[in-house]
Amino acid sequence: xxxxxxxxxxxxxxxxxxxxxxxxxxxxPDFDGLIAAGTLRAVGGGWYExxxxxxxxxxxxxxxxxxxxxxKAQYKPMKLPKQLRARKDSL
Numbered sequence: 001x002x003x004x005x006x007x008x009x010x011x012x013x014x015x016x017x018x019x020x021x022x023x024x025x026x027x028x029p030d031f032d033g034l035i036a037a038g039t040l041r042a043v044g045g046g047w048y049e050x051x052x053x054x055x056x057x058x059x060x061x062x063x064x065x066x067x068x069x070x071x072k073a074q075y076k077p078m079k080l081p082k083q084l085r086a087r088k089d090s091l
Contacts, residue, residue, distance in 0.1 A: 025088040029062055031077050040075075047074045 005011050012020070031048070034040045041051040049072050055063075065076040080088065 025080075025084060028080065028088060029059060029077075034059075043069075043074055047076050049074045 004017060031040065035042060035048070038051050039056070040048040043049055047067070055073070055075060059075075062078055063075045064078045067074050067076075
């Protein structure tokens with residue numbers, strides 16, 4: 001997620017930060033759906049790898065960790081806390 005200041009250094013207002021959080025939650029990908037669609041493949045322990053070439057760029061910002069195993073990049077997505085998951089469902 002982005003910072004709490006604008007590019008010019010001015011602080012963001014509370015409403016701007018709420019809107020930013022709302023957009024982040026609204027755009028948070030459904031990883032189970034991505035696995036079902038064949039975009040990601042589970043490799044165990046919460047790690048995934050792209051099933052079709054490189055990981056789409058828009059998914060990269062939702063990944064918490066990246067590692068390389070057997071010459072392939074593997075990704076561990078961020079997990080939303082329960083309170084944010086409930087808020088996402090209500091948006």
